[in-house]
Amino acid sequence: MNWTDERVEKLKKLWSEGLSASQIAAQLGGVSRNAVIGKVHRLSLPGRAKAGGSTTTVRTPKRTTSAPRAPNYASRITTRTVTRQQGATMLKEEIEIDTVEEVRFRPAANVVVPISRRLGLTELTERTCKWPVGDPLKDDFHFCGCESPDSSPYCTYHQRMAYQPVNERRKAANRVA
Template structure:
């Protein structure tokens, strides 16, 4: 399919009217939705017209989406402004965008957890009924395994089993917060 000047002008007109790439492809005929999207990108056309009559560029609207994303309640919101340069057509445009710096959450260990005293076993000392939870760096001399008694069906003691096996719902909650 060749993009004639006439078809390109029709593409530009339909795009500025706010039609989707699928609708434009149907009106042009003989062209796919992806071909329309590719041509729009190569022509550096601005974002489609919205119902309110405003036109937003793809990158600017993406930046707005990321800055207005919901935040975790534990983060302090400090917004800084940064000037960036981006290409629009054949010119470079400077614009100010708001960014939020990354902040780590403060770790507060639970105070009611009882950590069992490990028996500090070497690999050769482990049996079917001992906890095989590794402790420390394997390349260091003080590396060892927990060695506490473990139930028949588990390689870990009760404490380390709770660390190793988390309920599915808890993992989903943690993943949703991140």
């Protein structure tokens, strides 16, 4: 049996779709499973795709531990390459490892909480803080009302609460988790 360009292209297509060597041999006709496997190796085609037509590689699920963590620890996922044996073959695979590092919480010593002016919606101006305080469905709902800089809807205190840098939000989220 000769491997024509058309048959090689069909082999590559069927291999990338995830068909087995036996299925490819049956579709090509006149060729054995072993001949298909040999041709795949000579062509240096990439590893097997998942059955079902997807061309993504098969990965082992992420191994996690469910040890309880204190709130002063932050976790970070790192990837490591490990070698394991499957039958007579040594395989290299990347696994994700959940590492934990201790985070020291230092409360800010110079935080001054402003005294709210308790303004209603109709009392707000361009120069007042529009930070909502309380439940809008309750009678004691109000806005901060303190003086705000020209370019912000909030006073300096509420700006710090509303506009946190991304890495600070992540650290805060890790402390909670």
